[in-house]
Amino acid sequence: MSLINYSTREINCKIVYYGPGLGGKTTNVQYVYSRVSPETKGRLVSLATEMDRTLFFDFLPLDLGPIKGFRTRFHLYTVPGQVYYDASRRLILRGVDGIIFVADSLISRFEANVESLYNLHENLAEHDLKLENVPFALQYNKRDLKDIIPVADLQDELNPQGYPAFEAIATQGVGVFDTLKSVSKMVLRKLA
């Protein structure tokens, strides 16, 4: 749910990274944080456990700067991937403008991806939203590891609708910006 403030001349949009636990959502946001210039980014807030597992969310505000006199900002959020944090995931989807689904390419995580995507549909429905109406892209992460699922199989199972999809190695930054660019442009096009 984008917010246009005509008085302070600001436009704010919310992009959420979704996906199974340990899939690389936080790694995506950390990479973005490490690469964008200091004047562009706010503080990276992480509500995580002592073991660095996301407990509630990570949050990173990014400032595109003034466009036609309006300061345009993206707020990036990650959800906690672990199954039992469903209430947190539902809350973070509130007011979402765009979603990046970070799938884990490991064969052992195939079912976790499917369950998480199903869970995304369910939680969007709680907010009266349908995935086909929200700017959305998938990211197939961990492409550098052994024992990974072929991209064609991931596409068949997770993306029969043909949403934009990107291969990634988030720990090295590969594919991170491609995915974010794709969804953020879709969000702005939907506004226009």
Added chain:
Amino acid sequence: MVRANWSIFEEDYWAIHSILTELLKNSNAQSTLVIDRTGQLISSLGVAPDFDVTSFASLCAADFEANTQLARLIGENDFSTLYHQGADESMYLSRVDSRTILAVLFDRQTTLGLVRLRVKRAVDQLGAIMVRLFEKVEYRNEEFATPVDQDFAVRAEAEIDNLFRD
């Protein structure tokens, strides 16, 4: 055409500003913020905070939402107010309506009782503005001049390409 779910127009902003000014004066609080429940800052007034206000707004919304879930677990619809007491600085959060929260930061120059009393009045006034605002958004969304047109999208995409680079 604007498809944004909501917008703050100039006159509403100043109406909110006026209520916050009165609240600060009457409560002796340090600063006050109106926050969208998705975590976006709408307006703030008072002593300029020396912390990241964007993060603060996001965490306030999360705090409020988490407590709403706690309320539901014990059979309440929500907790309409939250109070966090610190050694020197404290904060008081109050639900304005289903979309917005009022946050007040205060120190020992005032008391919780006074802040609570003044916030109650401000919330009633802000609530009335929000009702008006959403009625207006529904009406104006179809035709109100917006910065977000095709030209905006093209320029924004160029900025995105420039910003999100390896």
